[in-house]
Ligand SMILES: [Zn+2]
């Protein structure tokens with residue numbers, strides 16, 4: 001027997017329905033805030049991600065699925081959504097036609113990571129991106145929208161952590177401060193971090209090695225290196241969040257493992273879960289870095305497997321109707337009725353397609369989430385009647401065919 005690849009999974013009907021109902025609610029929140037859907041391909045040129053996410057980042061150096069196509073071009077399965085949306089924003093000239101566009105997207109992302117609970121190699125994200133607003137009020141608005149979406153998921157209490165990573169100048173200054181601090185403790189750092197210290201000291205902040213984590217707990221934080229503009233911007237973001245009643249926690253050690261983030265970054269964790277379920281931030285230089293005009297922008301993405309893991313499971317209302325025929329003569333009759341019932345009812349109407357015993361067919365209908373069975377036997381057919389059986393109460397009655405639709409409604 002074949003099995004799905006390690007780190008991938010099949011989304012089965014009950015889960016798919018839960019996901020769809022969450023997405024419908026989330027998208028309605030987004031559309032009321034002016035977001036429109038933009039979907040990009042799942043494959044892109046690998047170099048699109050290399051520079052923007054960062055050559056030395058874990059995502060690019062260890063986790064990206066890359067391969068050569070038949071023309072020997074190096075392609076990648078997208079490891080995240082933001083970079084592709086920025087590529088599409090530039091490719092379709094939104095910079096000129098509609099610079100302040102806001103988009104949402106939904107689909108699979110790919111990272112070759114060690115599979116763990118709710119952490120897959122192919123995983124689903126719902127993400128949003130907002131362009132051409134550097135104002136702190138937009139940070140407040142976007143974080144507010146994220147918290148509205150979290151509320152509609154009914155995942156229980158959650159915490160929003162926020163921090164500011166400053167602009168490139170702040171990051172350069174902080175890099176120097178951090179490098180000085182780490183230089184004195186170089187002997188204890190892991191080998192990766194000793195290299196990072198030379199090339200990009202900020203990258204040590206993502207290190208998962210416990211020796212480095214312990215040292216970094218004592219390290220200076222970036223908030224002390226913010227330039228006056230960035231310091232003011234972050235203060236304003238917090239003021240806007242306070243003004244609309246968003247509860248948050250400033251987390252000075254919150255950094256994100258991607259190069260393109262600037263200024264505000266945030267992460268949402270459920271109080272009864274350990275992993276981040278959503279994360280985002282500003283990336284005021286990414287549009288320019290990918291060849292466009294200087295354009296402030298920000299966004300977030302929600303990990304849908306984690307949302308599904310935390311959402312309450314709903315016991316679905318049984319509503320379907322199964323038509324069961326008892327002999328070949330009734331098949332034509334029940335087939336015709338199935339087609340006309342589908343036109344007049346909104347619940348699922350199906351016809352059992354195999355000639356099995358009545359008992360077996362009733363059991364199958366029950367398993368398939370049906371509430372009622374409509375049974376056609378030779379005698380009923382002659383009288384122009386059909387048996388309506390309630391599978392919940394196991395009661396049944398004969399109904400004249402012409403009264404059937406009224407009765408079922
Ligand atoms: Zn700055």
Ligand SMILES: [Zn+2]
Nearest residue numbers: 190193207212
């Ligand atoms: Zn390390």
